[in-house]
Amino acid sequence: MIPKVTVVDNHSQDGSLALIKQKYPQVKVITFPENLGFSCAVNAGIKAADTEYVLLLNNDTVVHKGMVAALEKALGENPKAFSAAAKMVSLHAPDKLDGAGDFYCALGWAYARGKDKDRNAYPNPCRVFSACAGAALYRRKIFDSIGYFDENHFAYLEDIDLGYRANIYGYHNIYVPEAEVFHAGSAVSGSRHNTFKVRLSSRNSVYLIYKNMPLLQILLNLPFLLAGYFVKVLFFSLKGMGVIYLQGLLKGTAMCFSKEGKAKKVRFSVKNLKNYFWIQGQLWLNILRRVFQF
Numbered sequence: 001m002i003p004k005v006t007v008v009d010n011h012s013q014d015g016s017l018a019l020i021k022q023k024y025p026q027v028k029v030i031t032f033p034e035n036l037g038f039s040c041a042v043n044a045g046i047k048a049a050d051t052e053y054v055l056l057l058n059n060d061t062v063v064h065k066g067m068v069a070a071l072e073k074a075l076g077e078n079p080k081a082f083s084a085a086a087k088m089v090s091l092h093a094p095d096k097l098d099g100a101g102d103f104y105c106a107l108g109w110a111y112a113r114g115k116d117k118d119r120n121a122y123p124n125p126c127r128v129f130s131a132c133a134g135a136a137l138y139r140r141k142i143f144d145s146i147g148y149f150d151e152n153h154f155a156y157l158e159d160i161d162l163g164y165r166a167n168i169y170g171y172h173n174i175y176v177p178e179a180e181v182f183h184a185g186s187a188v189s190g191s192r193h194n195t196f197k198v199r200l201s202s203r204n205s206v207y208l209i210y211k212n213m214p215l216l217q218i219l220l221n222l223p224f225l226l227a228g229y230f231v232k233v234l235f236f237s238l239k240g241m242g243v244i245y246l247q248g249l250l251k252g253t254a255m256c257f258s259k260e261g262k263a264k265k266v267r268f269s270v271k272n273l274k275n276y277f278w279i280q281g282q283l284w285l286n287i288l289r290r291v292f293q294f
Contacts, residue, residue, distance in 0.1 A: 005024075010034075038158060054137070064179075084138075084176050085176065101130070103128065122177060126175055134181075146169050149161075204252065
């Protein structure tokens with residue numbers, strides 16, 4: 001079967017479009033007149049697809065042979081799975097992991113499982129909190145029931161938000177170690193910590209909590225959340241970006257109270273109660289995973 005490839009171009013200025021049209025005329029191209037953000041771009045690509053599965057792949061990756069087949073096989077064997085996350089290996093340090101699925105914890109922190117650990121760590125498939133959208137396969141029809149990537153995010157944490165929603169509705173996100181991809185990381189924003197990323201990530205971290213946690217769950221986790229944000233304020237202050245981080249938190253709070261933000265909040269339903277219990281267990285367990293690196 002010949003794969004269907006769609007490239008969504010967020011108003012690039014590096015000659016990408018000309019190269020694609022010249023060398024890959026069979027590729028479908030969607031172009032935006034301005035940069036509308038990661039979420040908007042991937043949504044356009046997903047909605048343009050007519051396949052059972054859709055693979056999201058960043059432009060700073062190099063795919064290992066058999067990656068897509070391994071992800072497709074995993075989803076085929078796991079009917080409750082919404083997404084399958086690839087094993088992401090650091091392109092610049094190929095003996096180290098860039099991530100083996102994503103986790104989210106009650107401190108309000110999202111993190112890549114196993115980042116900077118030995119490449120051969122985490123050899124077994126398992127359920128994770130979320131898939132990193134830089135290299136993951138999704139069951140396309142489920143987007144219609146749980147929603148697409150939230151375009152309010154623009155960029156950063158949008159894949160955690162989507163994975164969180166999938167968990168609420170009882171779907172699984174799985175990690176597939178046989179599916180390998182090399183990832184440069186922060187190729188667009190420029191570095192692991194920069195003003196653009198810090199401002200958006202801090203803003204979106206507040207919005208993610210408001211959007212996905214019922215009030216009771218927010219209150220239950222409030223001591224952990226306050227501690228997590230306090231640590232982050234100190235961390236970014238030491239890097240000279242404390243004010244930028246705080247500005248992002250304020251913007252995130254404002255987003256929660258906006259009409260657009262309120263409209264996106266996931267409404268609590270008793271039928272999803274058991275899923276909330278699973279999520280809460282993960283929020284606490286993932287603190288330990290983060291601290292003790294297991």
